[in-house]
């Protein structure tokens with residue numbers, strides 16, 4: 001196993017590898033990017049070509065090597081990541097995997113079973129008596145062709161569990177695993193198929209794995225849910241899944257545009273008619289997780305809404321979700337049909353025309369408010385502006401902001417300045433009631449910066465001398481920094497040409513991890529933070545203040561030491577101010 005890991009790391013340069021997923025920009029010795037694993041506006045994701053590591057200094061604080069990046073990016077476990085990377089590089093990994101004895105790979109067991117369940121449902125649709133009734137419904141009532149039904153793997157779960165019982169007992173599939181798929185539930189000592197008597201759609205992720213299912217009844221009945229889904233499982237997370245993505249991802253990439261619809265049929269039917277860059281969300285509003293996923297394919301989304309008001313609410317919720325993403329979002333409203341399935345069946349040309357005339361989501365929502373309030377009355381105007389202020393507050397792009405400001409100012413016969421003033425006033429008032437969001441950036445850690453400067457410097461020994469002219473080891477509040485500096489100090493006594501590699505080689509695993517973080521942390525910060533003298537004095541000041549606090553908090557205050565410390569502090573503070 002170790003051998004395979006070594007080979008993967010040797011063959012994959014971390015900068016090339018991560019750079020093929022996200023755009024990296026040079027920052028000193030390292031590279032910087034916006035973190036792909038959490039939402040942020042300023043980059044805090046660092047990659048080091050020398051150390052072959054990455055780390056996020058923002059909210060998520062994640063870090064690691066090529067393999068851990070791949071694991072996180074693809075949302076897969078370690079074994080799968082190693083397997084896939086080895087495969088890509090043409091390495092022989094099978095022997096290595098066997099020797100490491102990893103049979104307890106629950107996720108891939110669930111995925112494997114899901115795949116077989118999907119195949120079985122599909123088989124039953126075409127080859128059972130009940131299934132053929134469902135097939136007839138799909139073909140004649142919903143107008144789907146047989147090839148489309150097969151393409152999307154649509155299947156049928158009959159009203160009896162007899163089929164399953166036979167398969168389970170023959171193949172000795174554990175009850176536990178069956179329950180873990182979410183397809184089955186337990187009652188007493190028996191397990192039952194929750195999709196009984198339903199048409200079943202496999203939910204296939206972007207990696208073409210069957211992660212779950214949704215089932216629709218053949219006939220709408222009161223008291224019976226029209227659709228049910230697999231509950232959350234190890235492999236199915238509703239918030240991050242799109243129906244259809246495995247079939248439509250390439251079309252979305254090609255067109256750099258994705259139409260977002262609600263249900264399975266709203267994707268499948270247009271697909272059959274040649275509208276292939278669609279994604280279906282299983283719910284009424286798109287989530288942050290879904291936006292993150294789709295933004296790997298495109299930065300342009302069009303929400304296709306039904307004519308009812310649920311669509312409007314979804315648009316408003318979408319505004320909140322997209323505010324931190326750099327994507328363009330538009331809205332299409334179908335006024336001539338209840339949903340895309342019906343629309344494309346009714347009038348393909350009209351459907352196509354509607355899709356080609358999307359309205360920017362900000363404009364869409366401002367238009368809704370304009371219709372809602374009487375802009376000729378003072379109260380109506382005020383209510384409108386209050387809602388508009390909220391929308392404008394969410395627009396982060398200055399060009400778009402100015403565009404709509406200008407447009408709205410004209411419509412309201414106000415000057416742009418006056419309108420902006422009012423919007424600002426209203427959004428400030430609103431802000432009083434909202435909770436301040438947690439800031440993305442952290443407090444700057446001076447001790448860590450200092451360690452970073454030392455590790456990145458061309459002449460480590462001379463920098464170390466400079467450090468210990470001002471500071472002692474006891475001045476450092478971070479134990480890991482003090483411990484690392486102690487080792488560097490010792491090493492530099494015997495080796496005047498000490499390199500960062502020498503240092504890393506002499507650190508324990510824990511300290512090495514810490515030092516690597518510090519090494520990257522430096523390039524994460526703006527360059528003015530690198531002035532070593534300022535940092536040394538700053539650390540000294542903090543250390544003196546801490547010592548003073550400790551002395552004064554004791555019952556028996558040592559006046560001489562205290563005065564001495566205060567004198568030192570004054571002197572250092574004066575020097576610090578003169579930099």
Ligand SMILES: [Zn+2]
Nearest residue numbers: 035038056060
């Ligand atoms: Zn992050």
